[in-house]
Amino acid sequence: MSRGDLTYDRYTSNGSEEWLMRIGPRGGPALLFLPPFFEELNRSRAMLVRTMRALAARGWTCVLPDLPGAGESGRLLEDIGWDDWRSAAFDSASKEVIATVSIRGGCLLDDVLAARGAWRLSPVSGAALLRDLDRTRIADDGATGGYTPSAALRAGLMAATPIENTLVRTVRLSSDRADADHKIDGAPPWRRAEPQSSSELAELLVCDIDTWVRACVAS
Amino acid sequence: MVAALNDDQEVDATLRAVLVDVLGLGTDQVAAFTESTALFGDLPEFDSMAVAGLLSELEERLGILIEDDEVDAEMLENYGRLLTFLRAKALR
Numbered sequence A: 001m002s003r004g005d006l007t008y009d010r011y012t013s014n015g016s017e018e019w020l021m022r023i024g025p026r027g028g029p030a031l032l033f034l035p036p037f038f039e040e041l042n043r044s045r046a047m048l049v050r051t052m053r054a055l056a057a058r059g060w061t062c063v064l065p066d067l068p069g070a071g072e073s074g075r076l077l078e079d080i081g082w083d084d085w086r087s088a089a090f091d092s093a094s095k096e097v098i099a100t101v102s103i104r105g106g107c108l109l110d111d112v113l114a115a116r117g118a119w120r121l122s123p124v125s126g127a128a129l130l131r132d133l134d135r136t137r138i139a140d141d142g143a144t145g146g147y148t149p150s151a152a153l154r155a156g157l158m159a160a161t162p163i164e165n166t167l168v169r170t171v172r173l174s175s176d177r178a179d180a181d182h183k184i185d186g187a188p189p190w191r192r193a194e195p196q197s198s199s200e201l202a203e204l205l206v207c208d209i210d211t212w213v214r215a216c217v218a219s
Numbered sequence B: 001m002v003a004a005l006n007d008d009q010e011v012d013a014t015l016r017a018v019l020v021d022v023l024g025l026g027t028d029q030v031a032a033f034t035e036s037t038a039l040f041g042d043l044p045e046f047d048s049m050a051v052a053g054l055l056s057e058l059e060e061r062l063g064i065l066i067e068d069d070e071v072d073a074e075m076l077e078n079y080g081r082l083l084t085f086l087r088a089k090a091l092r
Helices: A039-057 A082-091 A104-108 A126-139 A151-159 A199-218 B008-023 B027-031 B048-062 B079-090
Strands: A006-013 A016-023 A030-034 A061-065 A097-103 A117-121 A168-173 A182-184
Touching: A006 A082, A016 A039, A030 A039, A030 A104, A039 A061, A039 A097, A039 A104, A039 A199, A082 A151, A097 A104, A097 A199, A104 A117, A104 A126, A117 A199, A126 A151, A126 B048, A168 A199, A182 A199, B008 B027, B008 B048, B008 B079, B048 B079
Parallel strands: A030 A061, A030 A097, A097 A117, A117 A168, A168 A182
Antiparallel strands: A006 A016, A016 A061
């Protein structure tokens, strides 16, 4: 299969098989994408895939796992605990993975691979994600788009904050006042109910990820 | 994670940025908002589902918590009321 093509593979975590999507050559230096959670993933998916394709064109193998209970996973979200997601982030990383690329809630998982570089976009606390999920439920008369996290997942999320280590680069949108190593212009796709063109934002992300990870590897 | 706010103008700028980012409104349109510009029930983009995302983003960016019982149609009625509510939360 030629460079840039998309394939689906399996990985095993806690005894169950989950899907992961790969864009780029098998066996090359790889970036593990740790996706946003719940509805934020659906809203961000087009941007994620566009970013992965553009990084593949620059020679990176980009891997996006389905977390257990999310995406095409055969398991039910109701049966998933926080430790399942932590384990899945670790188990989905092949030895070729040299850095993680995490968006929003995904940044709460990248410390399981702390030896690798961790590039983060708009990290958020688990408590803030739960507040948003519960608020959406109220606004939508009890329907959270089907997201019903277990008590164990809620408890883990409630306590989770992004872990700082020396190999982290934090990027935020320029309209976000919070501290960051770098700010880029763009609107947060994870907040938009309406689909939007994501090409400009993706290109800005690609440039920063590519430059930073190469510098990480070289140092 | 968010530095303390000490300035009315910063809350105003953050609210305008969030309206652009979350509702997809034009920067020029939002820059022209005055205290009496009607929001909830008047702007088509400002519906009940959008309110959830808007409040969550404001919480994150201003470092505040907004309780459900504090949210009503009056607080969201116009730009001035929403800004006053946020200033009281963020600057105390």
